[in-house]
Amino acid sequence: MQRPGQNVTGLSFFEFSLGGKWLNLLKEIAPDLKRVAVMFNPGTAPYFKFFVPVFDAAAPRLSVQVIAAPVLTDSDIESTVARFAREPNGGLLLLNDGFTRLHQKEIADLAGRYRLASIAPNINFAGDGGLLEYGPTIDLARHYAQAATYVDRILKGARAGDLPVQAPTKYKLTINLKTAKTLGLNVPLPLLGLADAVIE
Numbered sequence: 763m764q765r766p767g768q769n770v771t772g773l774s775f776f777e778f779s780l781g782g783k784w785l786n787l788l789k790e791i792a793p794d795l796k797r798v799a800v801m802f803n804p805g806t807a808p809y810f811k812f813f814v815p816v817f818d819a820a821a822p823r824l825s826v827q828v829i830a831a832p833v834l835t836d837s838d839i840e841s842t843v844a845r846f847a848r849e850p851n852g853g854l855l856l857l858n859d860g861f862t863r864l865h866q867k868e869i870a871d872l873a874g875r876y877r878l879a880s881i882a883p884n885i886n887f888a889g890d891g892g893l894l895e896y897g898p899t900i901d902l903a904r905h906y907a908q909a910a911t912y913v914d915r916i917l918k919g920a921r922a923g924d925l926p927v928q929a930p931t932k933y934k935l936t937i938n939l940k941t942a943k944t945l946g947l948n949v950p951l952p953l954l955g956l957a958d959a960v961i962e
Contacts, residue, residue, distance in 0.1 A: 765923065765924060765926065766922075766923055766925075766926070766927050768922075768923050769921075769922050769923060770922060770923060770927075771912060771922045771923065771924075771925040771926070771927055772909070772912065772927055772928075773905050773908055773909060773927070773928045774927050774928065774929050774930075776809060776812075776929075777898065777929050777930055778809075778812045778813055778816055779816060780816075780883065780896075780897070781813040781816035781817050781820065782816050782817075782819065782820035783896065784855050784881050784883075784896060785798060785817065785820045785821065785824055785826060785828070785855070786820070786824065787881055787894055787896055787935075787953070788826075788853045788855070788879050788881050788894070789824045789826060790950060790953050791879060791893065791894065791937075791942065791947055791949060791950070791953060792851075792853060792879040792945075792947055794851045795824075795826055795851055795852070795853050795879060796825070796826060796827065796849075796850075796851040796852070797826060797827045797828075797829060797846075797849065797851065797852045797853070798821075798826055798827070798828050798829070798852070798853040798854070798855055799829050799830075799831040799842070799843075799846045799852065799853070799854050799855070799878075800813070800817070800828060800829070800830055800831055800855045800856075800857065801831045801832075801833055801839075801842065801843075801854060801855070801856050801857070801862060801869065802830075802831075802832060802833070802856070802857040802859055802861075802862060803832065803833055803834060803859055803860075803861035803862065804832050804834070805834070805861070806859040806860040806861045806862075807857045807858075807859035807861075807862075810830070810857060813857070826853075829846070831846060831854075833861070833862075836865065839865055839868060839869060839872065840872055843869070843872045843873065843876055843878070844872075844876065846876075846878075847876035847877070847878055852876075852878050852879075853878055853879040853880065853881070854869070854873045854878045854879070854880040854881075855880070855881050855882070856869060856880070856881075856882035856883075856884060856887070856892075857882075857883075858882065858883045858884050858897065862882070862884065863884050866882065866884050866886075866887050866890050866892070867890040867891065869892075870887060870890045870891035870892040870941075871891055873891075873892065873893070874891055874941060874944055874945070877945055879893050879894075879945060879947065880892045880893045880894065880941075881893060881894040881895070881896060882894075882895060882897070883895070883896060883897025883898070884897070885897070887936075888936040888937065888938040888941075888959075888961055889936075889938075889961060891938065891941055892938060892941065893937070893938055893941045893942060893945065893947075894935070894936070894937060894938070895934070895935070895936040895938075896933065896934070896935045896936075897933060897934065898930030898931075898932065898933055898934075899930070899932045899933065899934050908928060912925055934958045934959070935956055935957050935958050935959075936957065936958065936959040936960070936961065937949060937953070937954065937957045937959075937960050937961070938961040939960055939961060939962050940961060940962060941961075
């Protein structure tokens, strides 16, 4: 990321180390958590493979098993959730891809119905009934201005590959207390204190 090399640079909305943070947040709010399904569509989230090493490193420390849960079509969503929820103490993590964003209300409802603690970086996931939402705050005007400075530097002779890829720097945590109550979960006060927004 610091020196991408070749002819590549820019701004990224992805921060792969967040995979560990998502698992930590789920475990903190649901201490009995044993298994976490990571739902994504391989066609719209080919970057899933970059999260795998992060999940592999974080899972043993938290005593959880991370299970890939790819969904290709609308009809795959409920069957995947239902199959995963056959065993207790499960959680659901959505990756931020176009498919899961499009279906996030349905997925949040299913997570509640099947009693799965859920988290996603998707904007308004907690507002749609998900338990936790944690991801970068997107300020497009600022990102466009940053992109313009990179274009200016490249046009003045800088090599693109020498310019660091800029990752998000601000993140937002939203907790849906209504969903927590439905799932029978008590939100720890330290976690509540870290929340940027709370839905009651």
